[in-house]
Amino acid sequence: MEQRHFFKINLNKYGDLKKQQEVENKTFLSVLISFVVISLIFGGIIYYFSRELDKRIDSRTKLLADIRSEIKQFQESGDYLSTKDLERIAATSTERIFWAKKLVALSEKTDDKIAITHFTFKRGTLSLYGITQVEKDKREFDSIDKFISSLKENPQISTDFPEISFIRSNRDKEKDVDILRFQVDCIGKENIKRGN
Secondary structure: OOOOOOOOOOHHHHHHHHHHHHHHHHHHHHHHHHHHHHHHHHHHHHHHHHHHHHHHHHHHHHHHHHHHHHHHHHHHHOOOOOOOHHHHHHHHHHHOHHHHHHHHHHHHHOOOOOEHHHHHHHHEEEEEEEEEEOOOOOOHHHHHHHHHHHHHOOHHHHHOOEEEEEEEEEEEEEOOEEEEEEEEHHHHHHHHHOOO
16 A cells, blocks of 8 residues: 655745734834824923923023112112112101100109000100099199109100190099099100191
8 A cells, every 4th residue: 555645735824924924014013103102292291391491491590680680770779879868767767766665764754643544646746644643732733743844854755755745634533532634745856846
């Protein structure tokens, strides 16, 4: 018996290789397109943030230049103060009233016979309102006169208020005690200069 040999030839092998190569080409092309698209997106984002950062740097640089220019102007104008500017500065430092010192001095000059009930400061005049007990063995206005004299003698008060005067009073009764309600005005230097 004769032995026969059979050979199998796959005629589709070329077709399979071609198909596999086409699939690999499509995959490569898809990966390449995806990479290019993602690179473009990231490039666009980086470009956008770079432009925004450049704009911010430009605006900050401009702001810094403006501030330096203003500082230079102030430095230049500070060297050449006008007479009016100097008068304003002098008025601010010399015409202000230090109220804390005034109130301390006022409390020191108010004795136990007088009580300040309230005070006001309007248009350069300090008005003091108080009460004092009427004593039978003394004149009604003795304690008020003494109070006014002590205010005039105190430089903390008389410096800013050179004119201190009695304005009015009226008798009253408080819990069966005769009292005298009074007002004393301390007139400021500016009012005296203006003639008020």
